[in-house]
Amino acid sequence: MAGVGGILAKAVQVSGYLLWEKLARPRVTRASEVPGLPDAITARWMNDVLCRDRPGVEVVSLRSADGSSGSTVRRRFHITYNEAGRRLVETEAGKRGGLPASVFAKMTATLLSRLAYSGGAMADEALFFNEIRREVDLEAPWGYFASYDFRTCRSIQLMEDLVATCGATFGNPETRIDRAQAEDVVTTLATLHAKFAADPRLEGRFSILRTVPQWYRSAEPFRLDKYHAQAMDKAASVIPPRLHARRGETWDAFMKSVRLHDRLPRTLLHSDVHLGNWYVTSTGRMGLCDWGCVMKGNWSRDFAYAVSGTLTVENRRLWERDLLALYLDRVAAGGGPRLSFDEAWLRYRQQLFQGLLMWTPTLCHSPLLPDMQPEHVAMEMIRRTATAIDDHDSLDSLD
Numbered sequence: 001m002a003g004v005g006g007i008l009a010k011a012v013q014v015s016g017y018l019l020w021e022k023l024a025r026p027r028v029t030r031a032s033e034v035p036g037l038p039d040a041i042t043a044r045w046m047n048d049v050l051c052r053d054r055p056g057v058e059v060v061s062l063r064s065a066d067g068s069s070g071s072t073v074r075r076r077f078h079i080t081y082n083e084a085g086r087r088l089v090e091t092e093a094g095k096r097g098g099l100p101a102s103v104f105a106k107m108t109a110t111l112l113s114r115l116a117y118s119g120g121a122m123a124d125e126a127l128f129f130n131e132i133r134r135e136v137d138l139e140a141p142w143g144y145f146a147s148y149d150f151r152t153c154r155s156i157q158l159m160e161d162l163v164a165t166c167g168a169t170f171g172n173p174e175t176r177i178d179r180a181q182a183e184d185v186v187t188t189l190a191t192l193h194a195k196f197a198a199d200p201r202l203e204g205r206f207s208i209l210r211t212v213p214q215w216y217r218s219a220e221p222f223r224l225d226k227y228h229a230q231a232m233d234k235a236a237s238v239i240p241p242r243l244h245a246r247r248g249e250t251w252d253a254f255m256k257s258v259r260l261h262d263r264l265p266r267t268l269l270h271s272d273v274h275l276g277n278w279y280v281t282s283t284g285r286m287g288l289c290d291w292g293c294v295m296k297g298n299w300s301r302d303f304a305y306a307v308s309g310t311l312t313v314e315n316r317r318l319w320e321r322d323l324l325a326l327y328l329d330r331v332a333a334g335g336g337p338r339l340s341f342d343e344a345w346l347r348y349r350q351q352l353f354q355g356l357l358m359w360t361p362t363l364c365h366s367p368l369l370p371d372m373q374p375e376h377v378a379m380e381m382i383r384r385t386a387t388a389i390d391d392h393d394s395l396d397s398l399d
Contacts, residue, residue: 034154073109112370114153119218122148122155139287167282171275173380184286194334196268212261212297231360238383240390254353264298273306300347305355308388355385
């Protein structure tokens with residue numbers, strides 16, 4: 001898909017599929033079919049997805065419960081099984097990957113969500129939940145099934161219902177992460193990064209995943225540069241005056257930080273590690289959800305974005321050096337490279353732009369993208385990430 005013309009052509013094509021789905025209300029019955037809308041999912045489809053390797057177990061009925069909409073449409077489904085299924089649910093209760101009593105579905109059920117995910121995000125997230133998730137010991141949702149169709153831009157990720165299985169509560173701008181939780185955040189990232197540091201599958205089996213520069217090139221039709229500039233003006237009240245006075249330099253600095261990923265060592269990145277994508281379990285553990293932006297790049301993107309985006313400004317200033325030292329120790333202990341603190345600190349300063357540029361085009365965005373977050377959330381995230389950039393003179397760290 002090339003440029004704005006390409007995405008407009010895709011919009012016309014996808015609109016036709018969506019109109020047909022809303023008029024015909026097709027229902028899916030086999031796992032090979034990708035549901036376009038939540039009410040297209042049937043008990044037969046869920047049975048084929050969850051029970052095909054469980055002889056005698058059958059899904060009898062489904063009940064759609066609460067959900068939400070943003071960059072995607074999310075729905076919770078409660079599942080009723082036959083007697084064999086009910087016994088298995090009880091037997092496997094508490095086992096990650098066991099037969100679930102409920103599941104959480106994430107779908108591209110609107111035109112704008114399909115356009116936003118048409119660049120490859122649906123395939124990236126499917127790869128994570130279908131394969132990669134099983135390899136890592138993380139507090140993250142289990143993926144039961146994921147599929148997509150590039151022609152219609154339909155996609156679905158069927159995953160663990162975290163509220164039911166581990167009593168998860170999700171972050172918001174009012175959530176305060178304490179020191180132990182902050183350490184859990186960086187330890188989680190270190191576990192992920194150490195596992196896939198210099199893994200040859202990044203250029204082999206997982207080559208479908210985009211690098212950081214490739215990810216941003218795929219977003220060029222959405223004119224992030226234009227909407228970043230608009231947002232830097234709109235958010236002037238929360239941006240430090242010194243940085244706001246140099247706002248015209250921030251896009252070029254961001255692009256320099258992106259290009260660094262072409263020459264720095266790579267690992268697997270979550271890459272969208274803001275506060276709303278973290279949850280706290282009933283036992284107090286920090287977990288990481290929403291893997292729709294998984295990509296390949298240098299560890300420093302995840303670390304810089306997480307520290308600047310999940311902590312209050314005051315706590316970030318107090319803890320960031322200790323958190324970086326902890327992260328480096330955990331990576332080395334997990335089999336990853338041993339990095340010097342001074343080099344890692346420089347990478348941290350340089351990659352702080354990555355967090356800012358996830359939020360300015362959220363505050364002000366192309367009409368071809370959905371409203372992904374409430375304005376007050378975007379403003380708070382811009383305040384945190386911009387303040388970190390100003391604190392660390394990041395504009396001058398890329399010379």
